[in-house]
Amino acid sequence: MTQGGQPKDYEELIRVIHERYDSMSKTYRAIAEYLTQNPNDVAVMSVNSIAEHCGIHASSFVRFAQSLGYSGFKTLQTVFQRRLSTAAPGFEARIEALENELVAGDLDGDGHFLRDLVVRDITALRSLLSEVSQVDMDRAVDLLEDAETIYLIGQLRSAPIVSLLRYVLTMLRKRTVLLDESGGLATHHAKLASKKDLVFAVSFRFYAQEVVNIVEEAGQRGVPILAISDSTLSPLAKNADVLFAVPEREYTFSRSLAAPMCLVQSLTTALAARQQKKDKPRIPTVTSPQGTSL
Structure with a gap:
């Protein structure tokens, strides 16, 4: 000061x-x-x-x-x-530059919605590349690798992200539990998580209250927390061992999940690479005969 x-x-x-x-x-x-x-x-x-x-x-x-x-x-x-003076160009500046690069003229009809979303997704992915640190990536993969059971929680528009995580982590033969809100048992299942496990939470503004409550309760018990949210001021931040902040500059109907989806795919790919180095079985394909590995 x-x-x-x-x-x-x-x-x-x-x-x-x-x-x-x-x-x-x-x-x-x-x-x-x-x-x-x-x-x-x-x-x-x-x-x-x-x-x-x-x-x-x-x-x-x-x-x-x-x-x-x-x-x-x-x-x-x-x-x-x-x-x-030393930072990368801002989000809006990147969008403007990319639009100038990709768009020679106005598109007629509804095609401009596709163009607008693609431009914003490319810009968000570029921002993600510059803002996520190698240290946080390494720590996050450590948590995924060391966890006996990975408890996944994400509701509303975050639900597709944890569904993808459950699929890929299961293919990597990691024990996972999807804390699904249906039946009202998500909070009770989360209380089974121990310090040997991991809670992987995803939530964006406006934050699902059950997700926030589960992260707070698990964090107070010393359960490791890995979180993806939209801000370092997110209610998930205070309990997270590793927090990936993926800012959303606009809270509109057309908000995309491209950046957080890319992030979770990179985390699981890094985990798979570690398993390969340890000579663990490769991921079997769904269509391969008799479980032949890739």
């Missing part, structure tokens, strides 16, 4: 926001979430533009900055501007 009490750089600012997040008001939490998920945009946009985008009055951003020890929002913004 500087002499005036404000965080001196971006890393320290994010750490302070995480430390204070639970005690923040609803408005301040919304501001904190935007700042942490859109650092490049914060660096270049005016406070009025940011406030309009968030639906929060600009004065609240000024007071938020002052609560962290800054004289005003512009002073806080300089922290993001210094970070931007």
Whole structure:
């Protein structure tokens, strides 16, 4: 911290926001979430533009900055501007550049929906590649490899992700339990998880409450937690041994699962590679005769 009490750089600012997040008001939490998920945009946009985008009055951003020890929002913004000088292009900038590259003219009919989704998915995947660290990947695969049983939980739009995980992990001969909400037994099944197991949770805004509750209860008992969510301020973050934050810049009907799906496929592929090195059986194909391996 500087002499005036404000965080001196971006890393320290994010750490302070995480430390204070639970005690923040609803408005301040919304501001904190935007700042942490859109650092490049914060660096270049005016406070009025940011406030309009968030639906929060600009004065609240000024007071938020002052609560962290800054004289005003512009002073806080300089922290993001210094970070931007060495950071990769922002999400929106990448979308614009990719659209200019791929689109020579407007498409007629409904075809533009496909183009828009593909452009955003490519951009999200590029962001994923630059934002996920090798350290976190290694730690996550360690957890998957060491777990006796992997408990999978993901509801609503996260359900397809854990369904894919169950399929691939079963093919890798890892014992898995899908904590399905049907029947109301997911919470009870989760209590069977021990410190030798792993809870792999996936949840995005707006977070499924049962998923949050299961992660909190398991974390309090010392069960290892691997999580995929949309922010380091997600309710899954505080209990996660490893958290992959896959930001979603827009909360619209057309939100895609391309980035988190790619992430879980890379994790399971890395796990399979480790098993191969240990001479464990290869994954059998469904269509191969008499269980012939790949």
